Structure formats: structure tokens, C-alpha cells
Amino acid sequence: MNNIREQIKDKKKIVVKIGSSSLQHNETGDLDYIRLEKLVRELCDISNQGKKVVLVTSGAIAVGKKAVNLKTIEGQTQAEAMAVKQACSAIGQARLMMAYQKLFSEYNHVAAQILMTKNTIVDNLNRYNAHNTFTQLLKMGVIPIVNENDTVATYEIEIGDNDTLSAIVAALIDADLLILLSDIDGLYTDDPRQNPDAEFIEQVDELTDEFMNMGKASTGSNVGTGGMNTKMIAAKIATSSDVDMLIANSRDIGVLHRLLEGENEGTLFVAHRDESFDLPEFVQNLHKN
Numbered sequence: 001m002n003n004i005r006e007q008i009k010d011k012k013k014i015v016v017k018i019g020s021s022s023l024q025h026n027e028t029g030d031l032d033y034i035r036l037e038k039l040v041r042e043l044c045d046i047s048n049q050g051k052k053v054v055l056v057t058s059g060a061i062a063v064g065k066k067a068v069n070l071k072t073i074e075g076q077t078q079a080e081a082m083a084v085k086q087a088c089s090a091i092g093q094a095r096l097m098m099a100y101q102k103l104f105s106e107y108n109h110v111a112a113q114i115l116m117t118k119n120t121i122v123d124n125l126n127r128y129n130a131h132n133t134f135t136q137l138l139k140m141g142v143i144p145i146v147n148e149n150d151t152v153a154t155y156e157i158e159i160g161d162n163d164t165l166s167a168i169v170a171a172l173i174d175a176d177l178l179i180l181l182s183d184i185d186g187l188y189t190d191d192p193r194q195n196p197d198a199e200f201i202e203q204v205d206e207l208t209d210e211f212m213n214m215g216k217a218s219t220g221s222n223v224g225t226g227g228m229n230t231k232m233i234a235a236k237i238a239t240s241s242d243v244d245m246l247i248a249n250s251r252d253i254g255v256l257h258r259l260l261e262g263e264n265e266g267t268l269f270v271a272h273r274d275e276s277f278d279l280p281e282f283v284q285n286l287h288k289n
């Protein structure tokens, strides 16, 4: 076991993000309750070990679409399509939370909902309030469940994807580890679904442009947002804020405890605090480049 992996055992404040593609059955689009239950059980166990844990979950739009039987999100204008997406998110977020609340309470844990937008970070008072809320919830032993507030977030104020959101949350609360659970084992030199010669990367010690460019926006499902591209933006935010980041495959949710035991799975991005990194400024400028 290498030394950096060994140190993962000591992580005390952990943010876990799960993508839409990991929460639903590919064939039907319905929620995968077995995986959801395993995820909740793992998170409760991490909490029982005395660690602080935050869940960033996608899935609101996918669950909402399914609830009203929409195959695709369409509208005559872009604004109409956006309204349909927002309506689906409003429907799905409530359903998703209902499932999480039920499962967390079965394991005797209390969960809370936090919905965020860009303004939560960019506005000083909002950021201060959000920070205090997270701190208080974690002090109470409650597990915050976070998603973007899709209902109010249009282009101007959206973060846009939950990889980026989870890294922002990790930076905001001074987490020491961010784990992104995806439908792929980690970072490859290229999208392995498109390039059979792509090679797996176990560890990224320094996030150079070469690594940043490896993460393509292509996704493996019709519900994922951003592909590996947004995971590299997340890596930039996390590692610059002194948070180690792991990408691992959600196929077996047991990967969570194996990672926290220091096992060598997934891709590890090693933290390097960058004193010049300014979270509110970075978030303000998201999507501008």
C-alpha cells in the first residue's frame, strides 16, 4: 500500500458524490434501490466510525422525468425546455429525498437537504450562512444531502453539474477528502468507451494541462452531465483547496469502505494547497472561459 493511500485512512471529513447514471437502472430509468440502500448503509457506517460525511447526489431530473413519464426534455423554445427540466427536478428532488430519508432513518441517522446555486458561494452573506449550516449539521451528526437548486438556477447562476458542485462543497467546508462515484473506474488517458487504447491512471500528483485535457465531455449514459471534463474541474477546485480527490466506480458501492481503508482502487488526485486559489472568484468565473 503506498503512503498516500495509507493516509486516506485518517480522513475525517468526507464528501461523497454520486451521479445520476449510478442511481438508476440503465434499461428502465427507474431508481436502483439496491444500490441506493448500499450507498446509505456505507455512509451511515462512515458516520458511525466518527467521521463527518456529506452526500452530493444527482438524480433529481432523471427521477422527475420518470415520474411524469417523459422520454426526453423538449420544448418549442430553449426557455420552455429549461422550464420542463426545472419542473422535472422539482418533482424528482422530493422523490429522491423521500427515498434517502427513509433509508437513512432505517439506519438511525438523520439526513438534511441543502440546495445550492452559484450565488450560495459568490455572495458573501450566502456563503457565510451556508458554511454555518453545514458546520452545525455536521456538529449535530446529521448527514447533509446536497444538490443544485435546479428550480431557480438558469444559466446565469447555475453551477451546472454536480462534480463541480461537490468540489465546491468540499472546499467550502474544509473537507479532507472528496470521492466521486461514477460509472467508470477512474481517469483514463482518453475516454475508454471511444478509445480502446486508453490507459488507466492510478494517481495524479500534479494536475497539469495534460491531465486536464484528458477528461472529455463524453458521457457513458444519457443522464450524465459533463463526463470526465467536469470531474477534472472538480479535481482543480478540490486539490487547490487542499482536498484529496478520488474517482471510483459505483458498480460496487463497497468501494467506499475499501478506499477509506487505503486500498488502491480508482484514481487519486493528490491535494496541493494553492494559496492564490480563490473559491468565490473561481465560481463566479465558471463557464466564462
Ligand SMILES: Nc1ncnc2c1ncn2[C@@H]1O[C@H](COP(=O)(O)OP(=O)(O)O)[C@@H](O)[C@H]1O
Residues within 6 Å of the ligand: 018, 019, 020, 021, 022, 181, 182, 183, 184, 186, 187, 188, 189, 190, 191, 192, 193, 214, 215, 216, 217, 218, 219, 220, 221, 223, 224, 225, 226, 227, 228, 229
Ligand atoms: N479520460 C476519460 N477517462 C474516463 N472516462 C472518460 C474520459 N473522458 C470521458 N469519459 C467519460 O466520462 C463518463 C463518466 O461521466 P458521466 O457520464 O458524467 O457520469 P456520472 O453520472 O457518474 O458523473 C465515462 O462513462 C466516460 O465515458
Ligand SMILES: N[C@@H](CCC(=O)OP(=O)(O)O)C(=O)O
Residues within 6 Å of the ligand: 018, 019, 020, 021, 057, 058, 059, 060, 061, 062, 089, 147, 148, 150, 160, 161, 162, 163, 223, 224, 225, 226, 227
Ligand atoms: N442537479 C442535477 C444533476 C446534474 C449532474 O451533474 O448530474 P450527474 O452528471 O449525473 O452527476 C439532478 O439532480 O438531476
